[in-house]
Amino acid sequence: MSKAIGSRYSIESSKEAEEFYHYIKDLLDNDTVCEMKKFRHHYSTTCYQHCLNVSYYNYLICRKLGLDAKKAARAGLLHDLYLYDWRDTPRKKGEKPHGMRHPQIALENAKQILDVSKREEDMIVKHMWPLTLKLPRYAESYVIVVTDKYAAMLEIGVHVKGKIKNLTRRGDNAAKKVS
Ligand SMILES: [Fe+2]
Numbered sequence: 382m383s384k385a386i387g388s389r390y391s392i393e394s395s396k397e398a399e400e401f402y403h404y405i406k407d408l409l410d411n412d413t414v415c416e417m418k419k420f421r422h423h424y425s426t427t428c429y430q431h432c433l434n435v436s437y438y439n440y441l442i443c444r445k446l447g448l449d450a451k452k453a454a455r456a457g458l459l460h461d462l463y464l465y466d467w468r469d470t471p472r473k474k475g476e477k478p479h480g481m482r483h484p485q486i487a488l489e490n491a492k493q494i495l496d497v498s499k500r501e502e503d504m505i506v507k508h509m510w511p512l513t514l515k516l517p518r519y520a521e522s523y524v525i526v527v528t529d530k531y532a533a534m535l536e537i538g539v540h541v542k543g544k545i546k547n548l549t550r551r552g553d554n555a556a557k558k559v560s
């Protein structure tokens with residue numbers, strides 16, 4: 382059962398996420414997309430979970446704004462399909478930093494598994510804007526710029542919450558031993 386961080390709805394089985402699930406179902410089952418489960422993104426969140434988070438919030442916002450919610454959901458799921466851990470992948474001579482080059486890698490990987498529309502392509506390659514200098518061309522691309530940061534904040538929040546919980550538990554255990 383998958384859920385976007387911060388959402389209470391199961392993507393596969395809840396009525397509220399039915400349309401969203403329908404839009405991305407084929408991608409969730411794709412081997413290349415599933416490979417993202419092997420790579421850590423923000424702290425304890427995997428690339429797969431991060432992409433699912435961006436996909437879901439992208440979908441919700443674009444639907445609300447009357448934009449292309451289906452393409453927003455699909456591009457969100459593919460936007461970080463770079464398939465390496467940037468922490469232990471040294472940059473080769475002449476290569477741009479990970480933050481600037483991974484959107485293009487994600488696009489190339491996405492194109493290996495499906496046809497990517499112009500709008501989806503723009504969302505994937507511009508999601509790091511303004512770091513990637515070219516201006517986004519579509520409204521959906523501006524949305525993904527925001528949802529990517531929003532998802533990162535949620536993921537960092539989950540990590541910090543977990544740390545605090547552990548510290549509190551350790552403190553409680555130490556207090557029990559003393560008493
Ligand atoms: Fe990214």
Ligand SMILES: [Fe+2]
Nearest residue numbers: 431460461529
């Ligand atoms: Fe991202």
